[in-house]
Amino acid sequence: MSNPAKQRTEVAASTLELLHSEMVEYTTNDSKYSSHKEKAYTVLEDMGFKVGIRLGERLTRDKGRFADNLDTIKFICKDFWSECFKKNVDNLKTNHKGTYVLHDSKFTYLTRLSLSTPEETANAAKNHVVFSCGIIRGCLSSLGVEAFVTAEINALPSVLFKVIEISRQ
């Protein structure tokens, strides 16, 4: 993947997006979790985590090792983000104490999301960022940064991803 000219394999973006929204529907509408939405989120987040750790291994193959955690986060903002979401992170903020805020003003999985009322759309949007949180957490974990990743949606399709390191190594 990191040698685009030779090995880049193409994936139909629309198919991927359909699969993603189907995954969201499948888990959040499952009657097993109807009373506990958090459980559905856990399942979805875990799916993302498993994808993320593998992506972390794959995308850093020819990169060399990262000097520190900020380096790893920068990798997430650039290379990782453009592989997963087809753009770079618009803004990265950090307090240098293990908290990072990644701002994406046009998040791919939310750009084509629209329901009958704005409230419904806002609710659906919450479901549509959980998987991505999992991917980010998984990728960080494979690179040695254990963290919590949460998402905050203020105005669609802009998303704030908040990364909080659990332990500093």
Added chain:
Amino acid sequence: MNVCCICVVGKSNNPLYLRVFQTLEEEPALKFHYIAHTALDIIEEKVASRKNTTNSADTNLGLLFPTEVYKIYGFITSSKTKIILIGDETEVKDSEVKNFFQKLHKILVDSLSNPFYEYNQQIESPHFEQQVQGLVDNFSSNKSLQKKPSGFKTRNNQSMGSMAFLPTNANI
């Protein structure tokens, strides 16, 4: 150099894969476990001493240490997975070892991407096994002009992958 043993160790120093290709004389394969275990300490030291230097990003650690009969080379990925290569004493260029590690890393990453593989567990995939064998064969055939030292015993195709593992809690 002839490849004697390849060992892959996970991020928390848990064994993922160990395979013996040939041993010099009648040494028990367990010795490779000991060597790999020792190598982990050296890798840790090397990584720490490289911190904040220009080659801190380098994944190839080069020659870790020689024993009386073997030479041990190391490689560490960005996810802290370590690959240890134990070879015999014959001369080899650093670039060749580096190249070997990079190819092995590629095979490893492909194998980890298998969704049926449980992350950070022992690698038991036959496809991985087969590819590693191919890589080692290729590496050795480049050196076919070199004479094997006398008393060299080849134990080809004998996988120690799953049988010879120390229990995981041994924290190799």
